[in-house]
Amino acid sequence: GAVVSQHPSRVICKSGTSVKIECRSLDFQATTMFWYRQFPKQSLMLMATSNEGSKATYEQGVEKDKFLINHASLTLSTLTVTSAHPEDSSFYICSARGPMLAKNIQYFGAGTRLSVL
Amino acid sequence: AQRVTQPEKLLSVFKGAPVELKCNYSYSGSPELFWYVQYSRQRLQLLLRHISRESIKGFTADLNKGETSFHLKKPFAQEEDSAMYYCALGQAGANNLFFGTGTRLTVIP
Numbered sequence: 001g002a003v004v005s006q007h008p009s010r011v012i013c014k015s016g017t018s019v020k021i022e023c024r025s026l027d028f029q030a031t032t033m034f035w036y037r038q039f040p041k042q043s044l045m046l047m048a049t050s051n052e053g054s055k056a057t058y059e060q061g062v063e064k065d066k067f068l069i070n071h072a073s074l075t076l077s078t079l080t081v082t083s084a085h086p087e088d089s090s091f092y093i094c095s096a097r098g099p100m101l102a103k104n105i106q107y108f109g110a111g112t113r114l115s116v117l
Numbered sequence: 118a119q120r121v122t123q124p125e126k127l128l129s130v131f132k133g134a135p136v137e138l139k140c141n142y143s144y145s146g147s148p149e150l151f152w153y154v155q156y157s158r159q160r161l162q163l164l165l166r167h168i169s170r171e172s173i174k175g176f177t178a179d180l181n182k183g184e185t186s187f188h189l190k191k192p193f194a195q196e197e198d199s200a201m202y203y204c205a206l207g208q209a210g211a212n213n214l215f216f217g218t219g220t221r222l223t224v225i226p
Contacts, residue, residue: 004160034213041126043203043218044161093161104149104207106214108161 003027004096006109013084014117021079021112023094029074030096034106035067038091047092050077084116119144121206123217130194131225138189138220140178140204149207150180150187151214156200164189164202174198194224 003026013019023033031052036044048069049057056069066088068080077096081088091113095106120143130136142148152164165173167180167187178189187204204217 044216046213046215049213095161104151104214105163105166107163108153110160 002107004030004094004107004109006094006112008112009110010113010115012115012117015085016083019081019084019114021081021092021094021114023077023079023096023109025075025096025107028096030077031074032097033071033077034095034097035069035077035079036093036095038093038111044093047079081114084114086116089114089116119206119208119215121204121215121217123202123204123220125220126218127221127223129223129225132196133193136191136194136198136222136224138202138204138222140187140189140217142185142187142204142206144185144206144208146208148180150178151205151207152176152178152187152189153203153205153216154200155203161203194222196224196226198222199224 005024005026007022011019033050035047037047038044046059047062050069050071052071052074058064066082068082071077091111093111095108097106122141124139150167153161154164155161165178176189176191178187180187199222201219201221203219205214207214
């Protein structure tokens with residue numbers, strides 16, 4: 001149980017285009033999902049916390065107009081990188097925490113590698 | 118402020134040798150500590166958490182509030198233990214986790 005699916009696994013796009021990444025909890029309802037960014041050989045950096053039915057909470061330094069998060073249902077959160085630029089190239093990882101699971105345990109997606117040309 | 122420190126980026130041990138991955142944290146409240154593991158080409162997954170006080174795949178970790186540490190230990194390392202290990206801190210009443218920078222463990226056959 002507690003499977004999180006993230007799609008796509010890899011995306012290459014041109015500078016200036018927008019990219020949407022989906023994060024789905026397949027076998028449980030996730031009231032809270034998280035979006036992380038991971039640079040090569042570095043740790044996961046929390047970008048934002050996505051709560052179902054409400055606005056996402058962004059970490060300091062993360063542009064909310066650049067990284068749009070929508071958590072419209074209990075099983076789906078999306079991250080849209082708007083007007084992507086080469087410096088947005090990174091590995092983006094989502095995770096989910098459900099109300100019935102042990103407190104603070106997060107279940108992770110496999111990640112999305114974004115390359116902006 | 119919350120902080121998780123994993124002083125070793127890389128750690129190599131021989132198969133059968135004991136292994137200890139260090140984790141220190143800084144947090145003024147009551148912490149909840151986790152170890153997550155990422156095997157090659159796999160997603161990050163929970164290995165163990167301090168409140169469970171259990172042994173998973175032979176690994177144990179004890180929360181030492183006096184030393185603010187949560188070191189991960191295994192008495193006899195196996196080749197399949199080679200992976201990236203992240204220590205994470207959860208705050209009471211909050212949802213998010215703070216991750217350390219990770220330690221890449223290599224078990225030499």
